[in-house]
Amino acid sequence: MPALLESITSPQDLKGLSTRGMGQLAKEIRQQIIDTVSRTGGHLSPNLGVVEMTLALHYVFDSPKDKIIWDVGHQCYAHKILTGRSREFSGLRQMDGVCGYPVREESEHDAYNTGHASTALSAALGLAAARDRKGMDHHIIAVVGDGGLTGGIAWEALNQSGHLRQRLIIVLNYNEMSISPNVGGLSRYLTYLVSGQYYLRMKDHAKTFLKAIPLIGWPMIKVGRALEEAIKKTFFPGLLFEELGLRYIGPVQGHSLPSLIEVFEEAKGYDGPVLILCVTKKGKGFGPAQDNPSKFHSASPFEKSSGRVLQTDKRPTYSSVFGETVLDMADEDERLVAITAAMPDGTGLGPFGKKYPDRLFDVGIAEQHAVVFATGLALGGYKPVVAIYSTFLQRAYDQLYHDVCLMDVPILFALDRAGIVPDDGPTHQGINDIVYLRHLPNMIVMAPKDENELRHMLHSAFSYGHPVAVRFPKGKVPGVPMDEARKMIPLGKAELLREGKDLLVAFGNMVRPALEAAEALEKKGISLAVANARFAKPLDGDLFREYARPGGTILTAEEGVIDGGFGSAVREYLDGEGFFDLRFKRLGLPVEIYPVGKVEQIKARYRLDVPGLIAQIEEFYRGGGKP
Numbered sequence: 001m002p003a004l005l006e007s008i009t010s011p012q013d014l015k016g017l018s019t020r021g022m023g024q025l026a027k028e029i030r031q032q033i034i035d036t037v038s039r040t041g042g043h044l045s046p047n048l049g050v051v052e053m054t055l056a057l058h059y060v061f062d063s064p065k066d067k068i069i070w071d072v073g074h075q076c077y078a079h080k081i082l083t084g085r086s087r088e089f090s091g092l093r094q095m096d097g098v099c100g101y102p103v104r105e106e107s108e109h110d111a112y113n114t115g116h117a118s119t120a121l122s123a124a125l126g127l128a129a130a131r132d133r134k135g136m137d138h139h140i141i142a143v144v145g146d147g148g149l150t151g152g153i154a155w156e157a158l159n160q161s162g163h164l165r166q167r168l169i170i171v172l173n174y175n176e177m178s179i180s181p182n183v184g185g186l187s188r189y190l191t192y193l194v195s196g197q198y199y200l201r202m203k204d205h206a207k208t209f210l211k212a213i214p215l216i217g218w219p220m221i222k223v224g225r226a227l228e229e230a231i232k233k234t235f236f237p238g239l240l241f242e243e244l245g246l247r248y249i250g251p252v253q254g255h256s257l258p259s260l261i262e263v264f265e266e267a268k269g270y271d272g273p274v275l276i277l278c279v280t281k282k283g284k285g286f287g288p289a290q291d292n293p294s295k296f297h298s299a300s301p302f303e304k305s306s307g308r309v310l311q312t313d314k315r316p317t318y319s320s321v322f323g324e325t326v327l328d329m330a331d332e333d334e335r336l337v338a339i340t341a342a343m344p345d346g347t348g349l350g351p352f353g354k355k356y357p358d359r360l361f362d363v364g365i366a367e368q369h370a371v372v373f374a375t376g377l378a379l380g381g382y383k384p385v386v387a388i389y390s391t392f393l394q395r396a397y398d399q400l401y402h403d404v405c406l407m408d409v410p411i412l413f414a415l416d417r418a419g420i421v422p423d424d425g426p427t428h429q430g431i432n433d434i435v436y437l438r439h440l441p442n443m444i445v446m447a448p449k450d451e452n453e454l455r456h457m458l459h460s461a462f463s464y465g466h467p468v469a470v471r472f473p474k475g476k477v478p479g480v481p482m483d484e485a486r487k488m489i490p491l492g493k494a495e496l497l498r499e500g501k502d503l504l505v506a507f508g509n510m511v512r513p514a515l516e517a518a519e520a521l522e523k524k525g526i527s528l529a530v531a532n533a534r535f536a537k538p539l540d541g542d543l544f545r546e547y548a549r550p551g552g553t554i555l556t557a558e559e560g561v562i563d564g565g566f567g568s569a570v571r572e573y574l575d576g577e578g579f580f581d582l583r584f585k586r587l588g589l590p591v592e593i594y595p596v597g598k599v600e601q602i603k604a605r606y607r608l609d610v611p612g613l614i615a616q617i618e619e620f621y622r623g624g625g626k627p
Contacts, residue, residue, distance in 0.1 A: 004028055010084055011109070012057035013314055022059065022257050026051045028105050030285040031076050032089060038304045040092045041423060041542045042100055045143070045283040045293040049175050049623070051276055053143070053479040054078035056260035057171070060112045060268070065128055067111040071120030071144035071154075073101035073427075074298075075173070076110075083109035093423040095597035101362045101425055104222065115427020116395065117365045118151025125157050128166040141169045146580075147342060159308075161273040162245020168506040170246070170275040173254065175282040175293075178453045187519075215254050241275050250277030254286060269531035277494060294345055294410030315476040319416055321451045322472065323348025325458045325486070326385050326414075330356055340361060341370045347387035367392050371399035371411075375494070383462050386411060390418040390430025390471060403441055404467050409467075413460040418471035418604060419559035420508050420589075427595040430471070431589055434507075435564040438468050438537040442560040444468045444491070447508025451477035453534075459486035473509045473559070475599065492538035500527045502553035504542070507566045509556040510608070517613035526621055536566045539573050548579035555617065559608065562588035587613060587619050 005028040007013060017025065029051050037044045055078070057068060063083065070076045080098060080437055081089055083108065091097025102110040112123050124142035131138060146152055149172070161168055191256050241248040247270055253259050260278065267274045282297075283289030288307025289296035296302075301310045330352065331338045334350065338357045344362055347468065353360035363370045374384035393400075393415060393546050404411055416428040437445050444466050448454040454472055461468040498518055506514035511532045518528040531543055536558075547554055554574070556567035567586030574584065589606055603609040 001352075005086060007033065008082060008086065008091075008109055011063050011082055012475070014055065014082070016060045017059075019257055022055055023133055025056055026254035026257070027285075029081055031140055032081060033077050034304060036092050036465045037299060039090075040094060041300045042079070042298070043402050044286070044296040044299045045289045046075040046175075047077040047296060048284050048286055048289060049280040049282040049286070050075045050143075050173060051078045051189075052255045053171065053173065053260060053280065054082065054259050054305040056257055056264055057141065058082050059143060059145070059257075060261055060264040064108040064111070064164045066139040066141065067124070069112045069120040069127070069140070070102050070114055070144065071148045072116035072117045075143070075145070076100075076102050078111070078586075080107070083107055093425075093596055095595060095601045097596065099425045099596050100423065101427060103425070113427070115425065117148045117369075117593055118154040123162070123179060124168055124170075125161050125164070125166060128165065128168045131209060132166055139167070139169060142172060143171045143173060143496060146172065146174045146457070147365055150342065150366055151487045152368060158241075158244055162378075163450070165245065165272045168270060168273040169264075169270075170273065172250075172275055173280055174190075174251070174277055175280045185312055204421055204583075213345050221573045225381075227422065245273065246537070247272060247274040248277070250279075252278045254278035256278035263397050278571050296348075303358055313476055316451070316481045317475060318451065318472040318477055319346070319474075320484065321348075322387070322414055322458065323351055323417070325455045327352045327355060328486075329458065330359065333383065334531050335360065335381065336385065337377060338490045339365045339370050339374050339377075339384055341392065342366055343387075343389070347414070349387055354460045367396040368399050368467045371396040372403045374411050375399075375403045375407070375409050379407075380403035380413050384411050385414060387414040387416060388576070389428075390415040390426055390433045391421070393426050394432060394436055397436055400437070400443070400467075405440040408466055410465055412458070413467070414458075415471040417474040419473045420594075420599050420608075421474050422602075423596065426593045429594050430473075431560045433469070433471055433595070434536050434560045434566050435557065438566075439564075440467075442466045443537065445471070446489075446534060447471045447534045447536070448534075449508065449511035450480045450504075452480050453489075454480050455482070456487045456489050457534075460489045460491075463488060464491050476525075478512065489534065490539055494534055494540035494543045495532040496529065496543070497532055498528070498530040502526035502529065502555070503531060504528045504548035504555045504557065505531040505570065506557040507536055507559075509559045512610070513610045513613055515559050516610045517617065520610070520614050521617060524618065526617065528617075533566065534571055539569060540578070541573065544570065544573060544579075545577070548574055548577070548582055550581040551583075552622075553583040555587060555620070557587040557608075557613065559603075560588055561591055563591050567621060583620075583624075585617075587616055 004025050030048055033047050066366045085098055093100045095448050099106060101111055101115045104110050104113055121140040121144060128140040239248060249263050251506055252263050267276060282293040302308060303310060322567060326338060336350050339361045340347050340349050341363055342365045344353050347359060354488050363373060372388055374386045377384045415433055418433055421428045421430055437443055444464055446457050448457050456529050457470050502516055503516050518530045556570050559564040565588055567588055571584060
């Protein structure tokens with residue numbers, strides 16, 4: 001570890017550093033982030049962009065007394081390094097290591113657990129209100145990216161901030177990016193503020209004019225901040241943040257430590273909410289990340305010298321198969337449109353957008369709006385495909401119920417990253433979607449066993465005439481042969497893959513391990529038929545009635561929470577049909593907070609890998625099962 005960084009064990013160690021020393025520390029922090037992420041993978045671009053900002057925050061404020069809330073949290077690496085976790089940082093995003101997001105249980109300096117965008121302003125305002133009610137005097141700072149402001153909850157918080165007038169410091173990090181380039185009117189407005197050609201030219205003209213005035217010109221220039229405020233109020237009376245009731249400072253050069261320290265010190269003296277607009281460069285300090293910030297937003301391990309991704313597995317991902325299939329469907333039907341919530345590349349819709357830019361709608365980090373917007377498109381005669389990660393779609397639960405399912409609107413929801421998700425920790429696990437979708441009226445819930453079946457499910461979805469959710473995992477596909485033509489899948493029909501005495505029915509990503517487990521158990525005297533459920537809703541009643549004989553056994557397997565999940569749906573169906581005299585077991589995930597780790601590690605911990613399935617089923621049979 002570099003000598004200067006070695007001496008930093010807490011934010012208090014920054015207080016005695018010179019500006020030059022802080023600049024050197026910024027270089028060392030960047031290098032540690034690059035070294036670590038090149039091995040472990042992680043959010044490289046956003047973290048490289050906020051190093052000076054983080055240093056300035058910890059130099060001016062006193063964490064953990066002062067509370068720093070990181071919106072999303074994927075820009076907190078420098079914060080973690082400066083708050084006593086530098087030595088452990090090599091274990092970033094590893095099982096039982098440092099989480100890539102703020103975690104209160106990990107450090108007293110992590111004031112709020114985050115992982116989803118647009119939440120920091122509401123949380124910070126609540127903390128500020130609690131502070132003031134208790135008569136305390138510490139500072140609350142929310143660090144939010146310009147992409148985070150595309151989420152509606154952020155504007156709800158800004159609206160109340162201006163109303164309550166609580167002391168609150170908002171640091172708005174402008175880098176023109178969330179994961180992909182930001183879109184929408186707000187992004188254009190912030191670009192206008194930052195580029196500020198008219199404003200900056202007017203300020204320069206004013207300075208030139210003042211310099212020509214003897215005696216009083218230079219003293220007036222020295223009160224530059226007051227002059228800047230006067231110019232803004234004179235020539236920009238409708239400045240949005242000021243109109244909301246927030247004091248506005250900016251734009252500030254986000255990589256200039258003296259400028260950042262100056263404005264942060266100034267903000268400490270305000271008696272109401274203040275917003276500081278900082279301009280940063282995503283990926284700063286690492287050429288490949290600066291040139292391609294989207295690629296290195298969440299990076300796989302890479303070669304430091306070139307930025308080349310170290311990947312030997314050439315199989316496509318489920319996301320890319322989804323994207324290719326939807327593009328093929330769009331070629332055949334001009335009514336098909338696609339919607340993404342700021343993730344065209346992450347969801348595999350990048351090629352779709354390049355070929356059909358007028359048919360891809362990027363709504364920003366606004367999942368609730370995405371769902372209702374899709375409803376309007378569908379009612380207007382189009383076929384919307386809404387691609388959102390499983391963990392993010394749960395943010396739009398009310399819209400799914402109120403705006404989609406109650407009107408029975410045919411929309412295809414593609415739930416990427418369903419099931420166990422590696423590296424990102426509990427906020428990104430897609431383990432609840434079966435639960436929150438299957439009880440919605442009119443909703444159809446599907447999951448493919450492989451990439452070939454994914455294509456068929458996407459092809460079939462609009463034919464059902466109802467809202468359809470197709471969930472699929474993050475990562476590489478199994479690599480099965482692909483049918484030349486896409487086929488229709490009969491609604492609610494499972495697929496029997498293996499004959500046997502008792503039934504093991506698996507959903508989605510658990511089909512292949514279930515088959516392997518059944519083969520091994522056959523040699524131990526346990527005969528299991530294996531079925532690919534395909535549907536969590538509606539269920540294949542014919543299949544279950546065939547095996548629900550008195551004294552028989554049915555087991556279910558799913559990569560999701562079992563309380564209210566696929567197995568619960570099967571049990572409810574059997575009870576409803578009067579099949580009580582049989583042995584039944586659900587195999588899946590318990591309701592708890594999940595650790596950081598690789599998929600294989602987490603599956604092994606919860607016994608959902610092949611050895612774990614074998615062990616659980618053997619234990620069940622040895623115990624006689626439960627009727």
